[in-house]
Amino acid sequence: MDIKLEKVDDYCWRIPKTGSMRVPGIIFSDESLNKDLQRDESLVQVANVATLPGIVKYSLAMPDIHWGYGFPIGGVAAFDMEEGIVSPGGVGYDINCGCRLMTTSLEADQIKPMMKEIISALFKNIPTGVGSRGAVSLSKADEAAVATEGAAWVVKKGFGRKEDLERIEDHGTMEGADPGVLSERAIQRGLDQLGTLGSGNHFLEVQVVDQIYDEHLAREFNISQGRVTILIHSGSRGFGHQICDDFLKLMAREVSAQGFDLPDRQLACAYLKSELGRRYLAAMACAANYAWANRQILMHLAETTLLSTLSLSPSELGMQLLYDVCHNIAKKEHHEIDGRQVMLCVHRKGATRSLPPGHPKVPEVYRHAGQPVLIPGDMGTHSYVLAGTEGALQKSFGSSCHGAGRVLSRHQAVKKAKGRAINRELEDKGIFVQSRGKRTLKEEIPEAYKDVSRVVEVVHKAGLARKVARLSPLGVIKG
Amino acid sequence: MSKKKQDYILLDHTADLGIKVRGKTLENLFENAAKAMIELTVRGKSEGKIHSRKIVLSGQDLADLMVQWLGEILYLFEGEKLVATSAKIDKLSPSMLEASVEAVPFDPEFHVIINEIKAVTYHQSKVLKKGDHYESTIIFDL
Numbered sequence: 320m321d322i323k324l325e326k327v328d329d330y331c332w333r334i335p336k337t338g339s340m341r342v343p344g345i346i347f348s349d350e351s352l353n354k355d356l357q358r359d360e361s362l363v364q365v366a367n368v369a370t371l372p373g374i375v376k377y378s379l380a381m382p383d384i385h386w387g388y389g390f391p392i393g394g395v396a397a398f399d400m401e402e403g404i405v406s407p408g409g410v411g412y413d414i415n416c417g418c419r420l421m422t423t424s425l426e427a428d429q430i431k432p433m434m435k436e437i438i439s440a441l442f443k444n445i446p447t448g449v450g451s452r453g454a455v456s457l458s459k460a461d462e463a464a465v466a467t468e469g470a471a472w473v474v475k476k477g478f479g480r481k482e483d484l485e486r487i488e489d490h491g492t493m494e495g496a497d498p499g500v501l502s503e504r505a506i507q508r509g510l511d512q513l514g515t516l517g518s519g520n521h522f523l524e525v526q527v528v529d530q531i532y533d534e535h536l537a538r539e540f541n542i543s544q545g546r547v548t549i550l551i552h553s554g555s556r557g558f559g560h561q562i563c564d565d566f567l568k569l570m571a572r573e574v575s576a577q578g579f580d581l582p583d584r585q586l587a588c589a590y591l592k593s594e595l596g597r598r599y600l601a602a603m604a605c606a607a608n609y610a611w612a613n614r615q616i617l618m619h620l621a622e623t624t625l626l627s628t629l630s631l632s633p634s635e636l637g638m639q640l641l642y643d644v645c646h647n648i649a650k651k652e653h654h655e656i657d658g659r660q661v662m663l664c665v666h667r668k669g670a671t672r673s674l675p676p677g678h679p680k681v682p683e684v685y686r687h688a689g690q691p692v693l694i695p696g697d698m699g700t701h702s703y704v705l706a707g708t709e710g711a712l713q714k715s716f717g718s719s720c721h722g723a724g725r726v727l728s729r730h731q732a733v734k735k736a737k738g739r740a741i742n743r744e745l746e747d748k749g750i751f752v753q754s755r756g757k758r759t760l761k762e763e764i765p766e767a768y769k770d771v772s773r774v775v776e777v778v779h780k781a782g783l784a785r786k787v788a789r790l791s792p793l794g795v796i797k798g
Numbered sequence: 799m800s801k802k803k804q805d806y807i808l809l810d811h812t813a814d815l816g817i818k819v820r821g822k823t824l825e826n827l828f829e830n831a832a833k834a835m836i837e838l839t840v841r842g843k844s845e846g847k848i849h850s851r852k853i854v855l856s857g858q859d860l861a862d863l864m865v866q867w868l869g870e871i872l873y874l875f876e877g878e879k880l881v882a883t884s885a886k887i888d889k890l891s892p893s894m895l896e897a898s899v900e901a902v903p904f905d906p907e908f909h910v911i912i913n914e915i916k917a918v919t920y921h922q923s924k925v926l927k928k929g930d931h932y933e934s935t936i937i938f939d940l
């Protein structure tokens with residue numbers, strides 16, 4: 320299918336409503352990023368999402384859009400609570416995959432000579448890779464508590480501090496979780512994976528703040544030039560994958576009975592007000608809570624590792640959670656539609672929430688600054704901290720991008736990296752990497768991704784979030 | 799499209815990994831698909847205790863059954879840490895599948911993990927007759 324893009328302005332493009340599309344598509348992008356879009360099927364996927372019942376205003380894509388399955392990655396769509404649907408494919412397999420950023424009192428120059436040692440210690444202490452067993456072994460009752468209470472439960476168990484909870488999206492606990500709706504398989508898979516980083520594009524990175532764009536907001540976020548930050552990218556592991564898989568199957572079976580056709584079975588969905596839709600949301604909330612608990616534990620492991628490796632006291636290290644955001648989720652949120660506040664179910668599949676200053680869902684500590692928006696780069700490139708804006712609320716249901724976005728398949732990337740020592744290449748740039756598999760490194764080479772700086776620039780110029788600071792990697796651990 | 803394997807080829811998908819599988823019969827197609835997915839997940843052999851499993855599935859059509867069938871093999875690995883060594887289709891129709899699977903426990907001393915496949919997706923899933931053989935496209939979430 321050939322999709323034509325109409326220019327709205329330099330950073331916004333429209334897919335006109337045609338065929339069975341119920342609303343138009345809107346892509347936040349620019350001329351240079353548009354070139355990558357024509358190479359795959361991501362625009363068709365934006366149009367496909369626009370055919371789903373109850374979709375409100377438009378089917379959106381952030382500048383890091385790339386070809387997913389069902390929904391595009393970087394896709395955002397909001398659905399009416401009465402007439403709309405919820406789609407597990409619109410959330411993704413890794414429910415509440417997300418990012419967490421911590422600031423420290425350390426100067427990068429202080430720790431650079433010890434980076435190899437630091438990365439080795441982090442790699443040793445943080446379970447990574449396929450099949451790794453978690454730092455915490457759960458009983459079924461514990462797992463149900465994690466699924467219901469999220470980060471709050473692991474804080475009670477001694478991982479991190481109570482104050483951390485205020486700096487997590489939804490305070491690290493999504494309401495409406497019901498472990499009673501989970502399959503035995505989901506429960507089994509969740510038992511031994513809490514406190515694991517995972518594989519693929521998941522990572523933990525030690526970074527340095529190398530550029531400040533907005534001094535005032537950087538101060539509000541406790542970000543200082545030259546200081547060390549830690550970024551964690553991980554999700555709900557096999558527990559979330561199984562929940563997505565279970566409900567996709569159930570919904571694929573029921574689609575024909577619901578009276579509408581799907582252009583792609585992966586878009587299988589259920590009406591929000593149906594029993595199946597309600598059960599999915601209750602299961603999804605369990606996985607969201609599991610992911611927040613997981614990142615809380617990973618943060619704790621990183622902190623204890625740094626304390627012992629560098630022989631510092633907690634106050635000398637000064638590690639503080641800046642924020643934790645999810646980028647694979649469906650949430651009930653209030654948005655203004657035609658002058659009225661309406662409750663919608665906003666799907667963010669590879670997109671980060673971006674709320675402006677003063678919004679009640681922004682933690683009090685950041686109420687004047689806006690919600691921190693964390694954008695991880697790919698391995699070896701920069702990551703960004705932005706702040707939420709009013710523009711995002713008006714244009715994208717309070718959403719921003721979530722990363723760089725792939726342009727090469729993993730297979731193409733491995734081919735391109737053939738014969739190269741990726742570890743050595745990164746070390747030459749002053750970045751120490753440790754991973755379980757060499758293949759992961761090759762799959763994740765910088766050339767496999769869009770230029771994250773370009774993506775972030777479009778987000779900033781389109782008014783979806785405001786640039787605050789840039790972070791440069793010093794060391795990475797991966798699965 | 800790229801690297802030719804015996805009964806399947808890898809498809810390039812930006813975010814994930816896809817395969818196009820062939821088989822002389824439908825049963826053969828489903829068996830080859832399982833073989834391909836295992837090959838993409840884990841390599842190596844172990845002499846561990848063999849576990850036998852009967853798999854019975856009902857589905858809406860062959861594509862649905864294919865996604866579910868591979869999902870079962872994947873669960874064996876992800877959920878029970880068992881690596882399938884043989885996957886045989888006993889009965890197959892557009893609405894049901896019966897199969898016998900043998901598997902050995904995953905053993906890091908003998909097995910090497912190649913890809914962490916999170917799930918078998920419905921995206922662009924197809925089972926088609928092409929001349930004298932059958933063909934199926936499957937995209938995995940990595």
